[in-house]
Amino acid sequence: MSEKATTVQDVARTAGVSTATVSRALSTPDKVSERTREVVFKAVEQTGYRVNRAARNLRTQRSNTALVILPDLSNPFFSEILEGISDHLSGTGYSMLVAGMTQIRDSGERLIDYLNDGRADGMIVLDGSLPQDAISSLTAPTHRDKIVFACEWTNQADFPSVRSRNRQGARDAIRHLYDLGHRKIGHITGPEGNVLSLERRDGAVAELTGLGIAPRAEWVIPAGFSLPDGRKAAQRFLKLKDRPTAIFCASDIQAIALISELQRHDIRVPNDLSVVGFDDIEMAEFVTPALTTIRQDRFQLGYAAAVLLMECISKDSSRDYAQIHQIPTNLVPRDSTAPLLP
């Protein structure tokens, strides 16, 4: 028993103007005389009119919607990035469609379809590990201007992207430990093949080398970003004969799980071991000891990605690709690092 929604026709009738005028008054108010504008607005209010997006989308060939692709919807790491994205999008009248790669794969959909079938005007990809076929379809000239990577990225194509200064962040972490007197410094890596893992590891190695410290292979412990990975890394650490006095972890949650597991084995942080994380998740400040970490501004990351995407979409001129925006990171010293005891 749904009463018919009001249309431009209704508004036009009540306002005593043509539908075209109504449309103009709404989307390009300056192309209409002040008087008509008022009349139309009044009619809109009276009738409670709302433009029908489906109709507008069909006509304009735009959806005013952006798709955000996460590797994994359940990963809480992305929430703040989402907020940053949404914050800018909603300000520009865009809606945010969110999908996880797991679900996309399972449902047999293709990313490119969202762009082709009019569901989204562009997309922000937070997953640096898209399957090869997805990437190559997205690099088609029709689409490449509608895609922006954020946080992670892919080296297999030169999409514009927004990312943290991962390498510099890693260097800062190592430098911090060095300045505290540590010389035996280890690193727990992120997942193998992940771009972030690589950057952070390379940054750490570069800084160590620059400081005249030869990185020791057994102190670079391969892991992943997750909590279980941190725990496993701790177990590997415990088996080391000669242990480092400081560790740089590729992620905060990994660091938190590592510390927790080490504490169970009576290794005290920071007394026995200094630990630096990466991310500065909210929890970092609230664990004991509070975690020293490299902060990345996830809100900003998302926000900048949204800005960049909107630029890409709107810009008609041919663009320079491989635009990379880097968001600064910064060291947040807390209680999980301490000067090396003599």
Added chain:
Amino acid sequence: MSEKATTVQDVARTAGVSTATVSRALSTPDKVSERTREVVFKAVEQTGYRVNRAARNLRTQRSNTALVILPDLSNPFFSEILEGISDHLSGTGYSMLVAGMTQIRDSGERLIDYLNDGRADGMIVLDGSLPQDAISSLTAPTHRDKIVFACEWTNQADFPSVRSRNRQGARDAIRHLYDLGHRKIGHITGPEGNVLSLERRDGAVAELTGLGIAPRAEWVIPAGFSLPDGRKAAQRFLKLKDRPTAIFCASDIQAIALISELQRHDIRVPNDLSVVGFDDIEMAEFVTPALTTIRQDRFQLGYAAAVLLMECISKDSSRDYAQIHQIPTNLVPRDSTAPLLP
């Protein structure tokens, strides 16, 4: 220089049939002869055709999109619920639009517009504190069948909803502490006015009372769900002259922050104080001591909400409202609770 997308027309031409037949072959394959179906499918493949959603949406007056409303996009608590929702939606060909109430408010949009203007066919609301005017507009007969609450809910209208057995969960927490010998049991509440806070507090009080323990007002510490709230609660706790030997927290992150802060003041958990949380976030298992908590199945919560929404949307018969689906919770005993020492 975007080459024109292929349309039904193109497919119809290559298949040598009418556009109507193509449409039928695609959406209602059984209403078409086997031969034609094959021909059409082949043509679709050849041309790389994809239905244009904007056109379909306009024509069918459906968007095949659901809107999910979070109170706060940056809150990581919701990610797993989102995954549950998306998991079901994507299986039914629906897309997921996500928005945070903060952004909605800031952009001056109204929730109801999403339903009216054809952006969404229905919505899942995870925010029990919608403004009054939003709620009343949503209760209009045209819309009430398109809305489902999940996790939180509102008492100001009888929308169908999916929620955890918060009250029972709270009772289980108290009972667990009681069974460990505790008689001096406190509670850190969630934010005032929040439906979850109320249920959990009421459940705790009811169980205490049932066990013959009179709840003590100073042991019910008002707080919120967040990390800072947990820390503040710890500070309140420290000021107590006569302290409880066990505490039930309204959320895990609150409990984690509380324990962390207490540890700094040399209160040992579980030796000096047993703590039970609520939620079973992934971190709960990885803090020290591992947190005893009441698990709510957030994936399931989201999944069930999506199922319920799809039912509501598709069902044409008049429905029984106020349908409430309750998801069981369960106690996960870990190391933050221990028998009361004599």
Added chain:
DNA sequence: CTGAAAGCGCTAACAT
């Protein structure tokens, strides 16, 4: 089972 034709509601030429 299939085709012809109308039209969802809007905007953008084009004409005035």
Added chain:
DNA sequence: ATGTTAGCGCTTTCAG
């Protein structure tokens, strides 16, 4: 500055 008109691409009566 405003109105007329066509048509975005699809689905769905209605005929056949």
